[in-house]
Amino acid sequence: MGDLIKRRHALKKAVLWIIGLFIVFSAAGFFVIPPIARSVLLKQASAALHRDVSIKAVRVNPYTLSVTVEGLTVKERAGAETFLSFDELYVNAEIMSLFRRALIIRELRLSKPYVRVVRNEDESYNFTDMFRGPAAKTGGSSSKPGLVTFSVNNITVLNGSVDFIDNQKGIRHTVRDMRLSIPFISNRATYTNIFVKPEFSAVINGDPYSIKGQTKPFAESHETYLDLDVRDIDIPDYLKYIPVKVNFKLPSGKIDLKARVTFAQSRDRMTSLSVAGNLSVRELAVNDAANKPVLRLKSLDIGIASLEPYLKSIKLSEVTVRSPEIAAVREENGSFNILGLIPEAPGEPQKKSPAPEGKTKEGAQTVFFSMDRLKVEDGKITFKDLMPSEPVNVSIQKMGMTLDKFSTERDSKGTIDLSLIVGRRSTFSAKGAIGINPLSGELAFDAKAIPIAPFQHYFNDRIKIYITGGETSTAGNVVLTLDEAGAPKIQFTGNLLVSNFSSIDQETANDFLKWKALSLGSVKAGYNPVALSVNDVSISDFYSRIIIYKDRTANLQKIFSGEAAAKDGPATEKEKEQKEARGQKEAQLPDKPAPAIGPPDIAIGNITLQGGTIDFTDMHVQPTFQANLSELGGRISRFALGKDQDAEVEVRGKINEFIPLNIAGRINTAKDNLRIDLTGNVREFEMAAMTPYSGKYIGYEIERGKLSLDLKYSIKGKKLDSQNVIFFDQLTLGDRVESPDAVKAPVKLAIALLKDRSGQIKLDIPVSGNIDDPQFRIGPIIWQVIKNLIVKAATAPFALLGSLFGGGGEQLSYIEFDYGSAKLTGAAMKKIEVVTKALSDRPALTLDIEGHVSPEEDREGLKRYLFTKKVNTQKLNDMARKGQETPPVDEIKVEQAEYEKYLKRAYKAEKFAKPRNIIGFAKDLPVPEMEKLMITHIEVTNDDLRQLAARRAQEARNAIIQSGKVESSRIFILDPKTLAPEKRKDVKDSRADFKLR
Numbered sequence: 001m002g003d004l005i006k007r008r009h010a011l012k013k014a015v016l017w018i019i020g021l022f023i024v025f026s027a028a029g030f031f032v033i034p035p036i037a038r039s040v041l042l043k044q045a046s047a048a049l050h051r052d053v054s055i056k057a058v059r060v061n062p063y064t065l066s067v068t069v070e071g072l073t074v075k076e077r078a079g080a081e082t083f084l085s086f087d088e089l090y091v092n093a094e095i096m097s098l099f100r101r102a103l104i105i106r107e108l109r110l111s112k113p114y115v116r117v118v119r120n121e122d123e124s125y126n127f128t129d130m131f132r133g134p135a136a137k138t139g140g141s142s143s144k145p146g147l148v149t150f151s152v153n154n155i156t157v158l159n160g161s162v163d164f165i166d167n168q169k170g171i172r173h174t175v176r177d178m179r180l181s182i183p184f185i186s187n188r189a190t191y192t193n194i195f196v197k198p199e200f201s202a203v204i205n206g207d208p209y210s211i212k213g214q215t216k217p218f219a220e221s222h223e224t225y226l227d228l229d230v231r232d233i234d235i236p237d238y239l240k241y242i243p244v245k246v247n248f249k250l251p252s253g254k255i256d257l258k259a260r261v262t263f264a265q266s267r268d269r270m271t272s273l274s275v276a277g278n279l280s281v282r283e284l285a286v287n288d289a290a291n292k293p294v295l296r297l298k299s300l301d302i303g304i305a306s307l308e309p310y311l312k313s314i315k316l317s318e319v320t321v322r323s324p325e326i327a328a329v330r331e332e333n334g335s336f337n338i339l340g341l342i343p344e345a346p347g348e349p350q351k352k353s354p355a356p357e358g359k360t361k362e363g364a365q366t367v368f369f370s371m372d373r374l375k376v377e378d379g380k381i382t383f384k385d386l387m388p389s390e391p392v393n394v395s396i397q398k399m400g401m402t403l404d405k406f407s408t409e410r411d412s413k414g415t416i417d418l419s420l421i422v423g424r425r426s427t428f429s430a431k432g433a434i435g436i437n438p439l440s441g442e443l444a445f446d447a448k449a450i451p452i453a454p455f456q457h458y459f460n461d462r463i464k465i466y467i468t469g470g471e472t473s474t475a476g477n478v479v480l481t482l483d484e485a486g487a488p489k490i491q492f493t494g495n496l497l498v499s500n501f502s503s504i505d506q507e508t509a510n511d512f513l514k515w516k517a518l519s520l521g522s523v524k525a526g527y528n529p530v531a532l533s534v535n536d537v538s539i540s541d542f543y544s545r546i547i548i549y550k551d552r553t554a555n556l557q558k559i560f561s562g563e564a565a566a567k568d569g570p571a572t573e574k575e576k577e578q579k580e581a582r583g584q585k586e587a588q589l590p591d592k593p594a595p596a597i598g599p600p601d602i603a604i605g606n607i608t609l610q611g612g613t614i615d616f617t618d619m620h621v622q623p624t625f626q627a628n629l630s631e632l633g634g635r636i637s638r639f640a641l642g643k644d645q646d647a648e649v650e651v652r653g654k655i656n657e658f659i660p661l662n663i664a665g666r667i668n669t670a671k672d673n674l675r676i677d678l679t680g681n682v683r684e685f686e687m688a689a690m691t692p693y694s695g696k697y698i699g700y701e702i703e704r705g706k707l708s709l710d711l712k713y714s715i716k717g718k719k720l721d722s723q724n725v726i727f728f729d730q731l732t733l734g735d736r737v738e739s740p741d742a743v744k745a746p747v748k749l750a751i752a753l754l755k756d757r758s759g760q761i762k763l764d765i766p767v768s769g770n771i772d773d774p775q776f777r778i779g780p781i782i783w784q785v786i787k788n789l790i791v792k793a794a795t796a797p798f799a800l801l802g803s804l805f806g807g808g809g810e811q812l813s814y815i816e817f818d819y820g821s822a823k824l825t826g827a828a829m830k831k832i833e834v835v836t837k838a839l840s841d842r843p844a845l846t847l848d849i850e851g852h853v854s855p856e857e858d859r860e861g862l863k864r865y866l867f868t869k870k871v872n873t874q875k876l877n878d879m880a881r882k883g884q885e886t887p888p889v890d891e892i893k894v895e896q897a898e899y900e901k902y903l904k905r906a907y908k909a910e911k912f913a914k915p916r917n918i919i920g921f922a923k924d925l926p927v928p929e930m931e932k933l934m935i936t937h938i939e940v941t942n943d944d945l946r947q948l949a950a951r952r953a954q955e956a957r958n959a960i961i962q963s964g965k966v967e968s969s970r971i972f973i974l975d976p977k978t979l980a981p982e983k984r985k986d987v988k989d990s991r992a993d994f995k996l997r
Helices: 002-049 235-239 453-458 555-559 573-588 687-697 747-754 778-795 797-805 809-813 826-841 857-881 896-909 927-937 942-961
Strands: 053-061 066-075 082-093 103-111 114-119 150-166 171-186 199-204 207-215 224-234 248-264 272-288 293-308 313-322 325-330 368-385 392-407 414-422 426-436 439-451 465-482 488-505 511-527 531-540 543-548 601-618 625-641 647-655 659-668 675-686 700-716 719-736 760-770 814-816 847-851 971-974 991-996
Touching: 002 053, 002 066, 224 235, 235 248, 392 426, 392 453, 414 439, 453 465, 465 511, 543 555, 625 659, 625 687, 647 675, 675 687, 687 700, 687 719, 719 747, 747 760, 747 991, 760 778, 809 814, 809 826, 809 991, 814 826, 826 942, 847 942, 857 896, 857 927, 857 942, 896 927, 942 971, 942 991
Parallel strands: 103 150, 114 150, 313 368, 325 368, 531 601, 543 601, 847 971
Antiparallel strands: 053 066, 066 082, 082 103, 082 114, 150 171, 171 199, 199 207, 207 224, 224 248, 248 272, 272 293, 293 313, 293 325, 368 392, 392 414, 414 426, 426 439, 439 465, 465 488, 488 511, 511 531, 511 543, 601 625, 625 647, 647 659, 659 675, 675 700, 700 719, 719 760, 814 991, 847 991
């Protein structure tokens, strides 16, 4: 009984202790710990944060092992703004934590948290000062405590908010309705292989964000799945936080992202990270640094099948680009505005040292890329090139493209279908297969009515014309491959048409070159090796203009000079910068060896010309000369450059609408054996139109006349032989023209010498030479031959006659006489016959005859002649007394037997004083003494010599007229200014000189 009472008393006592402890525990938990905890928290937090901290209440529930902190507010260090706050923090621990020696939290809930982050202009933050305190002291032991085992469950953050104020950028970011939910996170072995499924959502700057995931943060694999759902992200709000300096501006742009990120790591396998999902960019606008538009994009949708950074693999399912607008500009210094958008990496770029010769990198893994489909809808591109002399503007509209199965896999090829409009109405389309590993392509394309004029500024500073019209159309196939050395090989097959082309000379604004249609049919062109094969080339209704200016330069020389037009004054600073920039750009290009490309293989089946017109204007003569070649047509067949193949040539046309021109022959351009055989002819060209040239070069107008040409040119190897037959019909010169360039020679005389009885002149001028000789030019040679003929007519006209009619050349210009005689000798008659023939065949010529004497020899000769005449007169008297027929005294022949008889009669008839005998009668003298006395007493005066000279001229004139071939009106006797003529070597002064006019 006593024991029972003791047990009851002990039990009562124990119950009372338990009740007491419970009351104390409850009182301490509910009433003692909260204010103490609140006080400690306020003191410690204020001291640690250096800010005013307030806590509305701390509540502890000792029965549920939960703690609630209500109304925490942390003020800014300087100011009344709130730095950090929350409405409630609730933590509920498990009682099992005491028995399992692990921190087990049943629930962790944070309600309405708020953080205000301020970035100052000096790049510091409003919380920077909190990390400037003394470093935490390190214990003496270097051993690290083991990781505390924990398990935190039901973690939630409700209705959180963040304000981020960036004073440096001048913007403000807000996070509202932030919610975070994590079912549990634990490093207990029981839970490490169970997925944690966190969720996060918020409205950031007005855009909703959602992230869901699964993770095993403490498992060996760290296996994690993260689902991202982000909508309406304003790209411009975050552009300023890119850690590099950007060279562009983003006025607008939004991103939507819905993707799953998968991560796994293990000891046995490579770490894997993959992303799959969809990325959308909407209403994107990109401007350059000067705020000029570069890119506008309605939407870009990217389907990510798999993105695996560790495997360097990118696989896209479908990419759709809607309404892209690109404004590309090449600046005057050669830089592109699009490339200028790429940020520059900080510091100097490191140059990669070249790999040792013969070695390649092993184990290097290239990025694998594949895309099931790329689709571009309603694209637009504008391109402005400021680098040429004048800006080039090109616009592309309504661009649509589909690219399927594009991949970097070896030998894989995707298919492309492209269509677009160039300018307002020109179309371009291409379809085929392309590959990138290796680079290859096989495309069928069709371009229609592509305008040429927009592209002319790429070459019209070198080819100085303005293109005023013209369109190019082409259709065919292009094949791109790489050779064994990796150099590109390109092959093109198809047709090309350039229609309605027109251009003008930049300097004069005159029409230069135009045609209705230039067609190249069945074209096969290639690069590496260079080759061109065209089955048919035809050009119709074409026109060209050739002008020779006053300075003797041709418009073709100026147009195709190959040099940029010189500007007045020295180069500007801007031009110098452009030149320097181009030089630096060229210097940065890698020194890649050019592919070995042999001589071009060019073959053209047929070239057809139809309806051509060429206008020729020569301003360097006055008046200006103009000619026209019209109805130009013909063909060149089977032309092959550098091959041993004959090409037939036939070209025809009309000069000044009526005069026919014909060229025909063969051309063979064999590499080592050039062969050309061409003939050409022009018939009855009216020479009156050539007056500007005749006035300048020969000093006369052309009154009338016709010109015909027969030309034959033959080239074998490098040797040229040509026959140039020039035929003038009824060439008649007009008035004299004063010209410093005119040949100083009697041109009319030359023409009269060359013109036959029918009024025609035929010149056959052969020319030969080596075509490699830079001094060899056919035109100047022919003109020099003609000029030599004119000069020869002045300096040696009879030599010219002699070459035309035979008979001694310049010796025809005189006839010699016996001393004292005017009788024509046999040699003189032969010359007169040749001169007579020439005068008969050259009716425009007149002949002047001028008689001369040798004062000494002819004086003696004349005495001998008069002496003989006196002897002959005695015989003449005898014949008269006998009644015989009496010939002229000069024709009387005194025989030797009768000579002394008639000499004595003549001596006796003389009136001079004769030697007499002693009885006063005249002595009988020997023949020699009688001759000497008679000759001595014959007096010959200068007047007698002048008459002798006149008789000589008259005898020559009579001989020519008596032939009946030359009218007397064309023969003139001139009174000599001196009896003795001009001395000539080996020619007697006793002569008559001929002069042609």
